[in-house]
Amino acid sequence: MTARNTTRTTRTTNRTMKQTTMHRSLLATAAGLLLLAACGSTSTSSKVDSTTTRPATTVVETTAAPETSAAAVTTVSVAPTSAAAAPAAPVTVDASVDQALKDADALLGANDQDMASASSAAANGG
Amino acid sequence: MNTKHTLMTIGVGIIGVVTFAGTANAAPVDLTAAKAKCDAAITERVAELAKLTTRVNSAKALTADHKATVGGILSASNSGLNDLKAKIDADTDAATLKADCGQITAGFRIYALRAPQVRLALAGDRQATVLTKGTTIVPKLEAAIQKAATNGKDVTDANAKLDDLKAKLADATTLLNGLVDNELTFTPEQWNANHGVLSGAMQSLKTSQADLKTALADAKAIIADLKA
Numbered sequence: 001m002t003a004r005n006t007t008r009t010t011r012t013t014n015r016t017m018k019q020t021t022m023h024r025s026l027l028a029t030a031a032g033l034l035l036l037a038a039c040g041s042t043s044t045s046s047k048v049d050s051t052t053t054r055p056a057t058t059v060v061e062t063t064a065a066p067e068t069s070a071a072a073v074t075t076v077s078v079a080p081t082s083a084a085a086a087p088a089a090p091v092t093v094d095a096s097v098d099q100a101l102k103d104a105d106a107l108l109g110a111n112d113q114d115m116a117s118a119s120s121a122a123a124n125g126g
Numbered sequence: 127m128n129t130k131h132t133l134m135t136i137g138v139g140i141i142g143v144v145t146f147a148g149t150a151n152a153a154p155v156d157l158t159a160a161k162a163k164c165d166a167a168i169t170e171r172v173a174e175l176a177k178l179t180t181r182v183n184s185a186k187a188l189t190a191d192h193k194a195t196v197g198g199i200l201s202a203s204n205s206g207l208n209d210l211k212a213k214i215d216a217d218t219d220a221a222t223l224k225a226d227c228g229q230i231t232a233g234f235r236i237y238a239l240r241a242p243q244v245r246l247a248l249a250g251d252r253q254a255t256v257l258t259k260g261t262t263i264v265p266k267l268e269a270a271i272q273k274a275a276t277n278g279k280d281v282t283d284a285n286a287k288l289d290d291l292k293a294k295l296a297d298a299t300t301l302l303n304g305l306v307d308n309e310l311t312f313t314p315e316q317w318n319a320n321h322g323v324l325s326g327a328m329q330s331l332k333t334s335q336a337d338l339k340t341a342l343a344d345a346k347a348i349i350a351d352l353k354a
Contacts, residue, residue: 090353090354091277091353093266093267093352094263094266100260100263101259101263101342101346103259104255104260105342108335108342110252111248111253111331114246114248115245115246115328115331115332115335118246118328119242121237121238121245122238122242122324124237125231125237125321126235126237
């Protein structure tokens with residue numbers, strides 16, 4: 001009886017060990033797949049970045065889609081040809097131009113007075 | 127105001143002298159009163175010359191050459207009038223006094239010629255300064271337009287305004303070329319022979335003034351367009 005019981009216990013223990021080993025293998029496989037999936041995702045992003053042509057204009061920057069799909073690459077490439085449809089960035093004119101215009105306005109304003117005086121004086125004689 | 131006042135004064139003075147001369151045999155001679163009127167007319171003109179001199183000396187836009195030329199004209203007029211006053215004060219007969227008093231206007235033309243000449247010189251040189259400023263801002267506007275075009279902006283209107291601005295500056299340059307130098311050469315004798323000696327200069331200055339105002343408006347429109 002005792003020997004039979006011992007054999008049965010040993011079989012049960014072996015079965016339990018086999019199940020544990022299987023579980024460990026499954027876990028390892030799953031982890032490996034997750035790691036591969038993660039690597040694959042990173043690899044795809046890198047590929048998009050390296051193949052994306054980034055135009056220098058701000059128009060493209062504001063209309064570009066997230067760079068994580070093939071559709072995004074297409075949008076960025078097309079954007080420059082349709083730039084007229086998007087608002088252009090305002091241009092800052094040299095500040096000295098504004099000052100020059102103010103000075104010129106003042107000079108021409110003074111001229112109006114002198115030219116009117118010259119006309120009337122010449123007409124009056126004396 | 128001064129011009130009308132002076133004309134009245136001179137008119138009264140000359141009429142007084144003429145009346146006096148014409149009735150020399152019938153009435154007592156009043157040279158003193160006639161001289162006083164002539165002196166007053168000279169004093170008014172000398173005061174006007176002083177005002178003009180002050181303006182010329184403080185004028186920033188007037189070129190050194192024009193300042194020297196105008197200064198010479200005003201100084202010579204001032205000296206001439208003072209010399210004439212001394213002669214008038216020393217006159218002893220009505221005929222001579224009448225002729226000398228008439229020289230206050232005909233010999234100097236302070237109001238009809240000299241004052242307008244100074245004002246036109248000031249206006250012409252101010253316009254030349256505006257012209258320089260306008261020419262200076264053209265490349266800056268061109269650069270701004272180019273930058274806007276690079277950014278994808280439609281710069282058709284801005285370029286049209288810039289073309290007009292350049293054309294107006296070119297026209298003003300032609301009109302102002304030698305204008306002040308020329309108008310400052312006219313003399314009282316030339317004005318006596320032709321009262322319109324300054325008309326051409328005045329008309330050119332009016333046209334160039336309009337050109338420059340349009341050019342400034344173009345520049346402002348370009349800036350507004352680019353900032354929009």
